[in-house]
Amino acid sequence: YFSTKNGGEFQFLTVFDSDESTRNIVIAVAAVVFVIGQLLNFAVFYRLGNNGVFYGIKIGHKIEWVTGFPFNVISHPQYVGAWMSILAFFLVFRYPYPDWFVLPLLEGVYYVIGAIYEA
Numbered sequence: 001y002f003s004t005k006n007g008g009e010f011q012f013l014t015v016f017d018s019d020e021s022t023r024n025i026v027i028a029v030a031a032v033v034f035v036i037g038q039l040l041n042f043a044v045f046y047r048l049g050n051n052g053v054f055y056g057i058k059i060g061h062k063i064e065w066v067t068g069f070p071f072n073v074i075s076h077p078q079y080v081g082a083w084m085s086i087l088a089f090f091l092v093f094r095y096p097y098p099d100w101f102v103l104p105l106l107e108g109v110y111y112v113i114g115a116i117y118e119a
Helices: 020-053 077-094 102-118
Strands: none
């Protein structure tokens, strides 16, 4: 429990404060989402290397066009992978609250805008 300025108390909840069956399901879903997201991120780094991931082409590095996994599955795998990791984090640490999806949704909007401007 945390104290507020007016002396009241509020409880900070996480999925770990849920009943056991809900907790296990949410953590399992979050783990799968996180692993898939990180797999996408690692695959992007593997395919493009540091220069490709960090816009080396903009400063003169020659980067080969990649069409294999993960680029043959989705067009912006690093954005999707990062967003999936954020979603998994909020599932575990914010889930019982009804607004648990708000920040991941907002982050998703930012990534969509970034993908549009990057194209």
